[in-house]
Amino acid sequence: MxxxxxxxxxxxxxxxxxxxxxxxxxxxxxxxxxxxxxxxxxxxxxxxxxxxxxxxxxxxxxxxxxxxxxxxxxxxxxxxxxxxxxxxxxxxxxxxxxxxxxxxxxxxxxxxxxxxxxxxxxxxxxxxxxxxxxxxxxxxxxxxxxxxxxxxxxxxxxxxxxxxxxxxxxxxxxxxxxxxxxxxxxxxxxxxxxxxxxxxxxxxxxxxxxxxxxxxxxxxxxxxxxxxxxxxxxxxxxxxxxxxxxxxxxxxxxxxxxxxxxxxxxxxxxxxxxxxxxxxxxxxxxxxxxxxxxxxxxxxxxxxxxxxxxxxxxxxVMTHLESTRSGQQILAQREISISSAMIRPRSPEKGHEWVSLLNRTEHEIDLTGWVLRSKSGRSATLNGSVAAGRVHVIEGKKMGTLRLGNQGGDLMLRNSNNLVVDHVTWTRKALLHVGPGISYEFELGR
CATH class of the missing domain: 3.40.570.10 (Extracellular Endonuclease, subunit A)
Structure with a gap:
């Protein structure tokens, strides 16, 4: 001691x-x-x-x-x-x-x-x-x-x-x-x-x-x-x-x-x-x-x-063994990935932000009930479907209460069963390498 x-x-x-x-x-x-x-x-x-x-x-x-x-x-x-x-x-x-x-x-x-x-x-x-x-x-x-x-x-x-x-x-x-x-x-x-x-x-x-x-x-x-x-x-x-x-x-x-x-x-x-x-x-x-x-x-x-x-x-955060579990997909096997986002649109920023989701499978995926959420608790509830190999863009009113921070932020995507499908982060320093009006690609970090 x-x-x-x-x-x-x-x-x-x-x-x-x-x-x-x-x-x-x-x-x-x-x-x-x-x-x-x-x-x-x-x-x-x-x-x-x-x-x-x-x-x-x-x-x-x-x-x-x-x-x-x-x-x-x-x-x-x-x-x-x-x-x-x-x-x-x-x-x-x-x-x-x-x-x-x-x-x-x-x-x-x-x-x-x-x-x-x-x-x-x-x-x-x-x-x-x-x-x-x-x-x-x-x-x-x-x-x-x-x-x-x-x-x-x-x-x-x-x-x-x-x-x-x-x-x-x-x-x-x-x-x-x-x-x-x-x-x-x-x-x-x-x-x-x-x-x-x-x-x-x-x-x-x-x-x-x-x-x-x-x-x-x-x-x-x-x-x-x-x-x-x-x-x-x-x-x-x-x-x-x-x-x-x-x-x-x-x-x-x-x-x-x-x-x-x-x-x-x-x-x-x-x-x-x-x-x-x-x-x-x-x-x-x-x-x-x-x-x-x-x-x-x-x-x-x-x-x-x-x-x-x-x-x-x-x-x-899991606070007890009895806490509700959500689980997480293995990254290499995730069906949908958060591909890119317009985090710094040219002025005015309001209404011009968007997030794209990529369907990595060979079949259509129903996104109804899926939720994209930031650490602040702001979220967008998804609807519709995305075809195989295609991109689903969340923009305008579909962004719900989501806001993409220029000083850094994160997004977490959960399916209708609350399973974590994908999650991404970005920092202010990383965004400095991306000019206004250019999307940020999460897998590349730029």
């Missing part, structure tokens, strides 16, 4: 490091431990670290992968009742306890990478694992701001693709989980970190001999105390993953239903396979997602396992 430490910020007492008992009410949520032998051997051990492995900061604790020079997991406590408004500020520095040589330096996050004298645009940005916004809580504004600034250490950073919808991932706790109002006291224990693949991309700087691996994706496990017990436990758990590398997905079980730049709710068992971590039986049992086929067969209708669910907004 981790020791408890306290530090003073401008006279306000603040916890130093992650607290396993933060949720109170008799719950204890320990930091996950490396389980796979390879991960155990890669774990950074130094005398300067607590117990040789932990780097403590206000409200959060890191364990590090010495081989990748990136964190294994960040464990942080969030008091949602103590969030304070403050402008984002801070400068990046090395984590002294971890050691400068055990962290990825700033040069790998520059907008341009210099390779043999040539400046090449860098696809990767600083991935803030414990985000500034989520650490911005405390007894007063000054203390909260100082705590948030402590997240600007290179040990808390990992290469994140610039097209990744960072804002949605950062605010997962606040805009996806918090509206569910599942917790009893506003307190969260959160674990986050990278997911590695066998085909991860590597970032090279020609003047250095220490190339850096970019993770295939990232995970986030959110734990909280539930007011009402479920199967005898008050521990609530929601588990999410997001991927940024299509090639790396080929090595992941479940990749058949996963796209890049989309949040997914997943099982703890699958996350443990992806990361080599052990989250413990209590967290695994509390997670409502289904991993075992035997459990899935008891669900009506049966679901594909291990269960992987795309998340647009809080209504998509």
């Amino acid at each position: 981790l020791k408890s430490f306290m530090t003073l910020h401008l006279g306000a007492e603040m916890p130093l490091g992650y607290s396993e008992t933060f949720l109170e009410n008799g719950l204890r949520v320990p930091i996950p431990k490396p389980k796979h032998p390879d991960l155990i051997s890669q774990m950074l051990r130094r005398e300067a670290l607590d117990e040789g492995i932990y780097s403590h900061h206000t409200n959060f604790t890191l364990t590090m992968n010495g081989q990748h020079r990136q964190l294994i997991v960040a464990a942080h406590n969030i008091d949602q009742t103590a969030y304070k408004k403050a402008a984002r500020s801070g400068s990046w520095s090395f984590d002294d306890a971890v050691g400068k040589d055990n962290q990825v330096p700033a040069v790998y996050y520059d907008e341009d990478i210099v390779s043999y004298g040539q400046s090449v645009p860098n696809d990767f940005d600083k991935g803030h694992m414990v985000p500034f916004a989520n650490a911005r809580h405390g007894p007063d504004v000054d203390a909260a701001l100082l705590a948030a600034k402590e997240t600007y250490v290179w040990s808390n950073c990992s290469p994140q693709h610039r097209n990744l919808n960072q804002s949605e991932w950062v605010y997962l706790e606040r805009y996806i989980v918090r509206p569910l109002k599942l917790d009893s006291n506003g307190k969260l224990c959160v674990f986050t970190g990278p997911i590695w693949g066998a085909l991860d991309r590597t970032i090279y700087v020609s003047s250095r001999n220490d190339p850096v691996r970019a993770p295939a994706g990232f995970f986030k496990v959110i734990c909280f105390h539930m007011a009402e017990a479920v199967r005898g436990s008050h521990l609530g758990v929601l588990t999410f993953a997001i991927f940024q590398d299509k090639e790396a997905l080929r090595t992941k079980a479940g990749g058949a239903v996963i796209k890049t730049d989309r949040k997914y709710q997943v099982t703890i068992a699958q996350l443990q396979e992806w990361t080599g971590l052990d989250f413990g039986p209590e967290i695994a049992d509390a997670n409502p997602m289904i991993y075992n086929p035997s459990t899935a067969r008891r669900i009506n209708p049966p679901v594909r396992t291990p269960e992987v669910v795309p998340i647009g907004n809080s209504s998509d």
Whole structure:
């Protein structure tokens, strides 16, 4: 069990490091431990670290992968009742306890990478694992701001693709989980970190001999105390993953239903396979997602396992084993795909947006009762049919309440049985490459 430490910020007492008992009410949520032998051997051990492995900061604790020079997991406590408004500020520095040589330096996050004298645009940005916004809580504004600034250490950073919808991932706790109002006291224990693949991309700087691996994706496990017990436990758990590398997905079980730049709710068992971590039986049992086929067969209708669910907004989240399941088609076998959209029509935009659906089969498909929905909850209910190999365009009044955001957005297509047929996302940065009046093609990302 981790020791408890306290530090003073401008006279306000603040916890130093992650607290396993933060949720109170008799719950204890320990930091996950490396389980796979390879991960155990890669774990950074130094005398300067607590117990040789932990780097403590206000409200959060890191364990590090010495081989990748990136964190294994960040464990942080969030008091949602103590969030304070403050402008984002801070400068990046090395984590002294971890050691400068055990962290990825700033040069790998520059907008341009210099390779043999040539400046090449860098696809990767600083991935803030414990985000500034989520650490911005405390007894007063000054203390909260100082705590948030402590997240600007290179040990808390990992290469994140610039097209990744960072804002949605950062605010997962606040805009996806918090509206569910599942917790009893506003307190969260959160674990986050990278997911590695066998085909991860590597970032090279020609003047250095220490190339850096970019993770295939990232995970986030959110734990909280539930007011009402479920199967005898008050521990609530929601588990999410997001991927940024299509090639790396080929090595992941479940990749058949996963796209890049989309949040997914997943099982703890699958996350443990992806990361080599052990989250413990209590967290695994509390997670409502289904991993075992035997459990899935008891669900009506049966679901594909291990269960992987795309998340647009809080209504998509599975909160209990008894939650209504929708299921998801394997991407390669989906009958209808969301093909393209006019997201940035020339002025005026109102009334000129459209979305096209492609029938990928050899037969006509009835679209009556199908629903196309955005994360905001706006939707279009479809009618009619689409012939084999043809495109069905949703436009004008058929768009219903749908609006396609120029700052980024998503769409999820469900059939009349509520099965997820396809889902797409786009970001503001990706749209900058597409001129006004030109449609955005989702499979190509342009």
